[in-house]
């Protein structure tokens with residue numbers, strides 16, 4: 142999924158970006174980087190400096206001396222969760238920065254392009270040399286090839302040619318550019334504060350608004366789907382950046398999975414509170430639930446799988462009580478906070494080890510009870526399978542697993558790393574005759590007394606509506622209805638990587 146952050150007209154751009162990336166850590170745990178722009182008055186040009194590395198933000202930027210070497214007025218940063226190009230390859234760490242005929246360019250990307258292989262082949266045939274194997278590097282190459290003079294127009298020209306999901310922050314000489322694909326698949330927000338000394342604006346761009354909160358920055362609005370926003374010296378005085386627009390798409394395709402799992406609940410995503418939508422998902426799940434408290438239990442014991450399903454579990458409990466099905470939220474699973482997100486971890490074995498070391502059970506809460514376990518999603522099934530085995534060790538009376546999203550049956554090509562059906566748990570049961578039989582087989586496999594997924598309609602009813610739009614969300618991994626065509630013939634993430 143990746144986290145992107147940008148800042149313009151700050152006295153401490155590297156530090157601001159560090160804190161922004163730190164709060165966006167949940168969007169990518171593989172690598173992090175910052176590129177800072179400093180205007181050199183003597184040379185009349187902008188100099189870029191960077192620091193990048195594999196691992197978490199706090200590890201990559203552990204040494205405070207790094208920040209002394211990154212002075213400037215603007216910066217962009219990136220947390221990587223790889224979707225195209227090997228995870229472990231250092232050449233894929235973003236932001237990418239390069240020098241070309243119009244000066245300096247640096248780019249950070251959240252999303253995934255669906256025609257990058259086709260474009261890469263064309264560019265390679267024209268003699269372009271690629272340093273990385275990720276899709277993102279295509280964009281600066283296309284911009285550099287553009288006949289336009291202004292970097293923002295070169296970027297526009299490049300973005301007309303790429304397809305797929307992109308939320309971008311770009312440094313172009315001394316300017317900051319933010320852009321979002323016309324479908325609006327990934328989020329991107331604009332924030333602002335005022336410099337108390339000059340009255341000038343300080344602009345911020347981030348994947349999620351939680352990055353603004355940590356810096357006491359006001360959320361202004363979202364970068365619109367298809368918008369290319371230019372922030373420069375003039376806009377800091379006027380407090381108004383300039384916008385260009387890519388041709389609109391017929392429909393919008395905001396990733397509904399951002400609401401289900403990915404984003405932090407304290408963020409506004411697509412202009413709406415993730416917390417509120419996640420509570421709605423839990424509420425609708427309670428309405429669809431068929432589990433009644435067993436005779437000798439006064440309450441259902443509802444246990445969330447921390448952290449991502451905590452909010453849905455709260456919504457579930459509240460609604461259950463409203464509809465006279467007494468329920469009580471309990472901490473039955475404790476999470477080790479030093480283990481990050483497991484689903485976005487590359488590699489099966491490392492995901493399994495992480496799940497096992499991540500959770501432990503509180504026996505007293507679970508023993509001899511009827512337990513409703515709430516999780517937000519089942520993707521590969523690693524978490525559910527291992528967790529239920531763990532919960533069984535506490536001898537609960539019954540385990541009912543409730544999922545606050547529909548079954549994931551199709552790959553994502555727009556920025557989540559499950560590019561083939563074979564990676565999904567549902568694939569194991571693809572030959573079942575209908576939905577009920579499929580759910581029953583999954584129930585048996587996971588080893589629970591009952592399994593309930595929220596319906597697709599229940600999911601859509603939980604998410605906000607956008608006026609004058611025929612379709613607002615991408616639900617492709619749940620439905621197979623892909624809003625953006627997949628031009629590339631292969632989904633091999635490491636196609637262009639050499640053995641390391």
Ligand SMILES: O=P(O)(O)OC[C@H]1O[C@H](OP(=O)(O)OP(=O)(O)O)[C@H](O)[C@@H]1O
Pocket residue numbers: 402446447448449450481482483484485516517518519520521522523524525
């Ligand atoms: O079926 P799987 O492939 O295991 O993936 C789904 C699980 O992964 C996610 O949690 P994760 O641990 O990544 O993040 P969290 O700590 O934010 O809940 C999600 O909330 C599910 O629990």
Ligand SMILES: NC(=O)CC[C@H](N)C(=O)O
Pocket residue numbers: 142143221222223224225226233250251252253254275276277556557
């Ligand atoms: N998840 C993402 O947003 C990934 C960005 C980019 N496609 C990469 O693989 O580096």
Ligand code: SF4
Pocket residue numbers: 326395396397398399552553554555556557615616617618619
């Ligand atoms: S396929 Fe699923 S995860 Fe991917 S963008 Fe669409 S809704 Fe989001």
Ligand SMILES: [Mg+2]
Pocket residue numbers: 446447448449450517
């Ligand atoms: Mg989770």
